Amino acid sequence: MTVQRKILVIEDSPVVLKVLHHLLSQISFFTPVLCACYKEAEDKLKQSGGDYFAAIVDLNLPDAENGEIVDLILSYKIPCVVLTGTFDDNLRLSLLNKGVLDYITKDSRYSFNHVIKVIERLNRNQGIKVLVAEDSSTSRLFIKILLEQYRFNVIEAENGQVALAKLEEDPDIRMLITDHNMPLVNGYDLVRMLRYNSRFQDLVIIGLSAEGDNALSAKFIKAGANDFLKKPFYHEEFHCRVIHSLEAQEMLETIRDLANVDPLTKLKNRRYLFEEGERLFRESPEAISLAMLDIDHFKSINDTYGYIVGDNLLEAVGREILETFPGMLVCRFGGEEFCVMAKVDGQDLLDSLNVFLTRLRLKEFTEAKISLTCSVGMCCQAVDSLEELIRIADHNLYEAKRLGRDRIVSTA
Numbered sequence: 001m002t003v004q005r006k007i008l009v010i011e012d013s014p015v016v017l018k019v020l021h022h023l024l025s026q027i028s029f030f031t032p033v034l035c036a037c038y039k040e041a042e043d044k045l046k047q048s049g050g051d052y053f054a055a056i057v058d059l060n061l062p063d064a065e066n067g068e069i070v071d072l073i074l075s076y077k078i079p080c081v082v083l084t085g086t087f088d089d090n091l092r093l094s095l096l097n098k099g100v101l102d103y104i105t106k107d108s109r110y111s112f113n114h115v116i117k118v119i120e121r122l123n124r125n126q127g128i129k130v131l132v133a134e135d136s137s138t139s140r141l142f143i144k145i146l147l148e149q150y151r152f153n154v155i156e157a158e159n160g161q162v163a164l165a166k167l168e169e170d171p172d173i174r175m176l177i178t179d180h181n182m183p184l185v186n187g188y189d190l191v192r193m194l195r196y197n198s199r200f201q202d203l204v205i206i207g208l209s210a211e212g213d214n215a216l217s218a219k220f221i222k223a224g225a226n227d228f229l230k231k232p233f234y235h236e237e238f239h240c241r242v243i244h245s246l247e248a249q250e251m252l253e254t255i256r257d258l259a260n261v262d263p264l265t266k267l268k269n270r271r272y273l274f275e276e277g278e279r280l281f282r283e284s285p286e287a288i289s290l291a292m293l294d295i296d297h298f299k300s301i302n303d304t305y306g307y308i309v310g311d312n313l314l315e316a317v318g319r320e321i322l323e324t325f326p327g328m329l330v331c332r333f334g335g336e337e338f339c340v341m342a343k344v345d346g347q348d349l350l351d352s353l354n355v356f357l358t359r360l361r362l363k364e365f366t367e368a369k370i371s372l373t374c375s376v377g378m379c380c381q382a383v384d385s386l387e388e389l390i391r392i393a394d395h396n397l398y399e400a401k402r403l404g405r406d407r408i409v410s411t412a
């Protein structure tokens with residue numbers, strides 16, 4: 001169940017309130033709470049004890065015309081986005097310095113979408129762990145506060161060596177903000193060490209350093225950092241760069257998922273099998289077992305029940321496969337054919353395959369109570385290449401079909 005997040009909206013214009021209510025309501029986990037004036041907001045905050053995920057506020061309210069609402073929201077430590085009709089550079093700067101997340105002018109309909117984007121980003125940031133590696137405790141705290149304003153989950157390290165250890169032990173850390181001048185391992189060496197390790201290819205890295213060495217930013221970026229900032233930096237620039245690097249990485253991961261995942265079953269696809277399977281095979285060619293699984297008489301199911309039902313069955317079989325072969329590389333090879341590959345003993349894979357065939361025989365799928373069986377060709381013999389492994393398993397699958405289906409043929 002998704003957690004509901006209450007968003008406090010304080011705005012005296014009924015039209016703007018209506019637009020924001022509409023946009024926020026379109027996101028299932030946001031619950032807008034609307035207020036038309038300062039007093040109403042104050043009462044709501046008192047009642048709830050400040051239990052709001054974020055607030056969107058107008059600066060000029062009928063009972064508080066000079067932005068007093070911002071101080072009220074910040075006193076409850078609620079992330080605050082200002083949506084205002086007037087653009088004033090000095091006011092904007094002073095609000096950002098106070099800790100307001102963004103200052104957005106109502107100059108077009110895109111402004112409202114921008115506000116929603118900022119709130120959505122906060123929601124995504126909640127689950128993101130960021131490691132701050134910095135030897136000065138004052139600077140570390142300063143960066144931590146900046147990141148926590150954006151609801152990131154911050155972890156700290158006082159030098160490069162501790163940072164490395166924390167990254168090694170916690171694979172959930174998504175981003176590293178690292179200073180350069182640190183004892184034991186400096187920031188530049190830390191970036192180089194991390195990028196040499198394939199495990200840290202997706203880690204977002206932002207380097208920091210005090211002004212002085214002009215070549216340092218290029219060195220950091222050449223070593224693999226996503227970005228670099230000179231201290232002292234302007235808060236807004238820091239936030240923009242953090243979000244920009246993170247979103248670029250997220251986009252890359254989305255593209256990678258689209259390239260590697262079968263959209264129907266959500267299993268990995270054939271392309272991924274050849275990429276990841278090749279790596280597995282090279283690691284330990286003599287210890288790999290592989291099976292090709294093909295649903296029996298699938299054409300007649302399509303012909304009888306139609307393609308949509310056929311698609312639903314493929315999805316259901318995909319889920320069964322995922323559940324039965326945990327920790328193994330499973331993919332949709334194409335059509336109604338699946339592949340399971342793992343660094344396991346042949347007998348272990350055979351046992352799991354037998355469990356799978358039994359589960360399938362006992363199940364009835366969809367409202368039409370359709371029964372399915374599957375034929376399997378397996379190979380666990382030492383061969384020279386992944387292609388050879390697949391070729392033998394495929395040949396055995398053909399044999400399983402020829403011998404009457406719903407069975408496993410294996411060569412050890």
Ligand SMILES: Nc1nc2c(ncn2[C@@H]2O[C@H](COP(=O)(O)OP(=O)(O)OP(=O)(O)O)[C@@H](O)[C@H]2O)c(=O)[nH]1
Nearest residue numbers: 294295296297298299300302307310311335336401
């Ligand atoms: N619904 C649906 N059907 C698919 C999809 N991909 C392949 N198929 C169908 O799967 C069927 C495979 O048919 P065949 O290769 O003749 O094999 P079969 O009927 O399963 O018979 P055997 O494999 O010999 O047991 C074809 O009718 C394809 O159109 C898909 O994504 N969705």
